[in-house]
Amino acid sequence: MKQENKRKIILIDDNAILRTIFGYMLEEFSTYPIEFHAFKNALDALDFFDHHVITESTPAPILFVDINMPFMTGWEMMDALEDKADFIERTRIFIISSSSSRTDQEQLANYPFIQGFILKPFDKKRLYNILNETP
């Protein structure tokens, strides 16, 4: 089917403008077809995962998760995902944040399944590199 060929890119960030910019950046990406989902908080994203099976598509879906969000922080979301071995096995997760604080850097070590940390602001090139290099 059509959809199965597209790679799922999921952005979870409470900042509407960033979500928009991110969307524009993806539109110009041409290496492979993309299906983009953006959520303004982690709870909405988890609701979506409950109702849509995303783990069966290839290549593996990529999640970009902000840390500082209302209701549920990025780290709390990692806690929620940690137990879902199947989910983290079949997805690639990146943290995106404007925070360069040490505590957040230390938190990163607690979740070995996280692929990488992207500091805001970031440019198109950086995003494309990640999209190209993540299997």
Place this chain on the structure above:
Amino acid sequence: MHLQRDSLATSLSSTLNTGLEGLLLIAGDGTILHRNERAQQLLAPENILDDSSKLHELITFYSPDDLTALKPEQTPFYIAVVEHQIRQETILGVATGLGFRWLLVNMSPFAEGSTVGFLISLVDITKIVNQNRTLKDKQQQLQLLVASLNDLVFEVTDAGVFKNYWTNDPSLLFYPPEEFLNKNLSDLFPEELANPALKLIGRSLQLDQEFEMEFQSNFENHQNKWYNLQIKPIHHSQNRVALVVSDITKQVESTEKIRFNEHKFNQAFHFSGLGMALTDLAGYCIESNHTLTKILGYSQDEIRKIKFTHITHPDDLKQDISLRHQLIQGEIETFTLQKRYQHQHGHFVWCSVTVSAVFDKSSTPLFLIVQVLDISESKKNIEILKRQKFESDLVKMDLETKVRQMEEFANILAHNLKGPLSNMQMLIDGIKDSNDEKIKANFLELLKTSNNQLTETLHDLGEILELRSNQSLTYEQCNFSDVLKKIKQQFIDEIQRKNATISTEFNVKEIYYPKIYLESILSNLISNALRFTASDKAPQIEIRTYKQEEGTLLAVKDNGLGINLPKYKSELFMFKKIFHRGFDSKGVGLFLIRYQIESLGGKIDVQSEINAGSTFSVKFLESKR
């Protein structure tokens, strides 16, 4: 042929009848043949001696040893007659009305023709025997006496030669008896003991007086023991004295101990850093030390005329008297209390006073020992410290608030300003890179939005920063009802739309507070209570004010959605934090009013249960007019 009585008369009568000797002639079977007048007197003055009787059967004789009556067979007469043994110098007693008469009995065989018998001579030695007996008794008494003494008694000549000794326990002697008897004490004892002893012996005899001295033993088996030597002239023999040696080590030691203890107590008493006094049971001072004078200002002579009740603060008197009473009754051993003494100059001095009682052997209280520590300095210091602590606590609270606010501002910078800024950076990059005019236009539009957001955030922050320098605030009397009325007008649409009810209970009618702050606080709390509600529940808001320890409390209770406090309490009053999904809120209200409240020394707190409602309580620290 029988020896006739008369026949004897011729040859013996003169002998028999003269002198103090009683004489008897008895036959071989013991029958009395003859006796002279003296014998009659000595043996039986009250009845005539029957010539035909046997002497040992006729009279009862007694033993001088134990005063018992002898059986006839035990008498020398029977022994001579029956057993043919003659005993000389036997002492026998005969009973008289006054006691015993003691006779020295000698016997000699007698033969004249066919007549065989014995000549018996009797000499009255009653006086000697009695003296002897008295002596014996005395000796026995002396022995008993010596046995009852722990002392050594010696009889010593004027030259110092030991003649005799008496002791209960020979091991007490310095030498075995054979080594010191008939020896001079200067040969036996070191000079420092012998010389003064000899001198005292001389003086004792010369003045006929008793003397005594004490000395410490050098002898190995009595090392370091103390002795008392008494020298008593023995009156009967001019040149003899009795030396009585008593072991007084224990007395000396205990005297030493008492002296030492007394010294210690005196030192402790007079040189103590504590004020010390001995008082009688009524509380009059018997003795006091210099420190007490320093504390109370009275000289030691003046203190002696003062009863403690005279110079005790009236408020402390009752407890003091009651405790002393218990002490004297023996109910408590000691007590310590903090009380005020009136100094001689009139001011009061805080003291820690410890009192104990001294009892005699029969548990009768004798006097009280009072120890006084001047604690006025520390009392003063404690007061100062308390005040300083209170002040520093206030400063600390203020600083903690400020530090927390600083941290919050750092956080606000990190999250609320960095976010829009990084967006703008990305947008500018996007505009630069892109050739698509349409995207450029979109990005410009987004750049404008970001800029607006940033401006708004800065504006909010500015409002709060303004709170931090709120010199221009005007305090006024604020009536809660009036303020509420005004705010209800602001929300009249929402109240009617949601069919909300607002009930009030203003136990405190008004406070002195900046009106704009009070309006802001009530407005935000009511706004939240109206907004975060379940769609199927009409909002019920209860507003109460009441008095608390340090100010007025305002409580706003709603029946709304409630907040997950364990999770969000730490963020509840923070900048731009939102907690309810599906509501359009900026997360500034609670942050703002918290700043307003705290900047004036108050506090805001919340209690909440999800789906049951929340109660926000504001504690106002009212400014003194």
